[in-house]
Amino acid sequence: MPAAPPGGRLLLAAVLLTALNLRAAIAAVGPVLDDVRGDLGLSAAAAGLLTTLPVLCFALLAPACAALGRRSGPGPAVLGSLVLLALAQGVRVLDGPPVLLAGTFLAGAAMTVGNVLLPGVVKGFGRRAGTVTGLYTAALVAGAAAGAAFTAPLAAVLGWRGALAAEGVLAVVAAVVWAAAARRALPAGTAPAAARSDGPLWRSPVAWAVTAVQALHSTLYFSLTAWLPTLLADRAGTDAATGSVAASVFQVLGIAGSLLVPAVLARRRGQAGLAVGVAALWAVPIAGLLVAPGAWPAWAGVGGLAQGAGIAFAVTLVVLRAADGAVAARLSGMSQLVGYGVGALGPVAVGALSEATGGWTVPLLLLLALALGLAAAGTVAARPVEVR
Numbered sequence: 001m002p003a004a005p006p007g008g009r010l011l012l013a014a015v016l017l018t019a020l021n022l023r024a025a026i027a028a029v030g031p032v033l034d035d036v037r038g039d040l041g042l043s044a045a046a047a048g049l050l051t052t053l054p055v056l057c058f059a060l061l062a063p064a065c066a067a068l069g070r071r072s073g074p075g076p077a078v079l080g081s082l083v084l085l086a087l088a089q090g091v092r093v094l095d096g097p098p099v100l101l102a103g104t105f106l107a108g109a110a111m112t113v114g115n116v117l118l119p120g121v122v123k124g125f126g127r128r129a130g131t132v133t134g135l136y137t138a139a140l141v142a143g144a145a146a147g148a149a150f151t152a153p154l155a156a157v158l159g160w161r162g163a164l165a166a167e168g169v170l171a172v173v174a175a176v177v178w179a180a181a182a183r184r185a186l187p188a189g190t191a192p193a194a195a196r197s198d199g200p201l202w203r204s205p206v207a208w209a210v211t212a213v214q215a216l217h218s219t220l221y222f223s224l225t226a227w228l229p230t231l232l233a234d235r236a237g238t239d240a241a242t243g244s245v246a247a248s249v250f251q252v253l254g255i256a257g258s259l260l261v262p263a264v265l266a267r268r269r270g271q272a273g274l275a276v277g278v279a280a281l282w283a284v285p286i287a288g289l290l291v292a293p294g295a296w297p298a299w300a301g302v303g304g305l306a307q308g309a310g311i312a313f314a315v316t317l318v319v320l321r322a323a324d325g326a327v328a329a330r331l332s333g334m335s336q337l338v339g340y341g342v343g344a345l346g347p348v349a350v351g352a353l354s355e356a357t358g359g360w361t362v363p364l365l366l367l368l369a370l371a372l373g374l375a376a377a378g379t380v381a382a383r384p385v386e387v388r
Contacts (some may be wrong), residue, residue, distance in 0.1 A: 008125065012132060014181035015118060017174035018078060019139035022114045024147035025089055025107045026054050027251070028167050031152040032160040039160070040097050050104055052344065055222070057108030058115055059341035065116040066333030070326070074117040075182030081113035082175035089168035093161035115336055119318045120329035124185075129319050134259050137312040141254040148251060201330055206385045210317045212377035213275075214335040216370050217310040218343025220282055223367060224250065224303060226347035231360050235293040242296075249300040250307065257281070257308025261316060271317075275378025278313045281306035282371040290364045313378065314339070323386040331387055 029036070029050045037047050068077050085107055092103020118136065125132045147167065154163035201207050228250060229243025238246070261274060285299035285306065293299075318335060322328035353363045 008128075008185070010177070011121070011181040011185045012125075012135070014174065014178040015121060015132070015136055016139045017170070017177050018082065018114050018118065019136050020143035020146070021082065021085060021171050021174055022111045022118075023140055023144035024167055024170065025085070025104075025111065025164075026051055027144040027147035028151040028164055031148060032155045032163060035155065035160040036100075040100065042097055046097060046101070049101055053101065053104050054108030054111060055340055055344045057105065057112045059337055059339070059344060061109055061112045062116050062333040062336040062340070065113045066329050068113065069117045069120065069329045074121050074325075074329070075178075075185075077113055078117055078121075079175060079178050079182060081110040082171050082178060085110035086168040086171035086175065089171065090165045093165050112336075116332045117329055119315060119322075119332045120325040123319050123322060123325045123328040130316060133316045133319050134261065134312060137258040137308070137315050138255050140311065141251070141258050141308050145248075145251045145255065148248070201327070201334060201387065204387050206321055206381060206383060207331055207334060207387050209377050209381035209383075210314075210321055210331060210387075211335040211338045213317060213374060213381050214314045214339025215342040216374040216377060217282075217307075217314050218339050219346035219370055220286075220367060220374070221307045221310065222343050223346040223350045223363075224307070227350055227354070227363075228300070228303075231289065232293065232296050235289065235360055236296055238296065246296055246300040249297070250304045253301055253304025254308030254311075257305035257310075258312040259308075260305070261309050261312040271313075271320075271382035272379045274313065275382045276375050278306070278309050279371050279375035279378060281309055282374060283368060286364055286368045286371060290361065290368070310374075317378075317381050321381065321385065321387045323388045327388060 088106035232238040285303035288299040
């Protein structure tokens, strides 16, 4: 395995600060969504776009971001994306709905660059890549949790516009640290070999298994994120405040879940047992919500561990299966194009099934089947085969 890159500590700090920014702009919207709708007169559909647009960017722009990384190198590409993210978060609050949606799209595009290219940077940490991936995914989850937790208190002081714009300050800090780290560790440009065709990647069964893990995990995560409070209200009779607590537990415990997987993955040649374990973590809360919804604190907690472990597993598989950093960026682009594209449809499908059947039994059975599929896909993706 390659040695860690030069300036490894500064680069690690840059990676973690960047990761903190890659979900916060999405999670920050929910706590002030009612204020935004009331102030701007947004319809429910337009309000939904504030969270859907970035996820669609994660899917549709992933190939373009991988190509950008090949052309310019990850250093300049990620730096540019952090600057764009800071600007987008400031600009999107300056006017009415068109500007808000345009700024949200730009923020989603900026976050997609980091999503796609950071796994390749993490691959460069060599033997420490598994541990670094754990810290990286923990930062992803922590950024989302912090965005959800701090936006409402900030809005009480600054208003919703000031609170959302303030999220851009962290992007500025990350950009400054990234610029310093990238000058030493991530020179601009790329070797000609990095521009090779993606054809063999898309024909690789292991690459498709890695992609399936991303797709199934994303569907489970986005579905429960969207519907958990409503599901508890319908099946357990909880009120809005309790639903908010359950959603917070689900998000915050993801930090712990994200730290469980990667260090173990880095020490094992095969990861089939962990694939089954992550799938079981998902299956337990879904089955629990099906048969004993009143025990929702336990299911929200285990679900939080599942979603953190799931994203850690998906990202770490990209790092471990890729032969080098260039392949990691391409595999990341492939898995996110398909994975987030499928995942974005999860809440829609679950909501439609609930409405069509008049309850949550069928949607939960569907999610349980997806958890079993995650075990199968993860077992294939866990084979110690390098994708080139």
